[in-house]
Amino acid sequence: MHAAVGSDDPQAVADAVAHHLRGPVIYDVLVAGPTYWALVPYWPAITWTGTAETPLLGPGSFLGVPDVEVTEPPGSYWVRPPRNRHDLCQREAVFDFILRGRRQLRAQEEPATTALELGR
Secondary structure, X not given: OHHHHOOOOHHHHHHHHHHHHOOOEEEEOOOOOOEEXXXXXXXXXXXXXXXXXXXXXXXXXXXXXXXXOOOOOOOOXXXXXXXXXXXXXXXXXXXXXXXHHHHHHHHHHHHHHHHHHHOO
């Protein structure tokens, strides 16, 4: 998330989530360490091309959800709470945001790799 946004500032993340994902996102600190969860519609025929770092939870999964009024730390909170009962992020927007973050991380790693190679 921070790589895709270009910042770890909570307000910058919230603004980016509102602009790009346009749906509810939870910041969870309790289960797997600091993790962002975008809520998307479930569809059994979906093929998720994410990785272990970006799982798609399905049937049999459990995700603790903070009270809808909890919108800041400490603990888990809504980066962007749902606006209504059926408010969800679009899967395509979430996947595009993940790809954006991965590109940013690769770009940050490449100069360090190049510098090491030149130093030999």
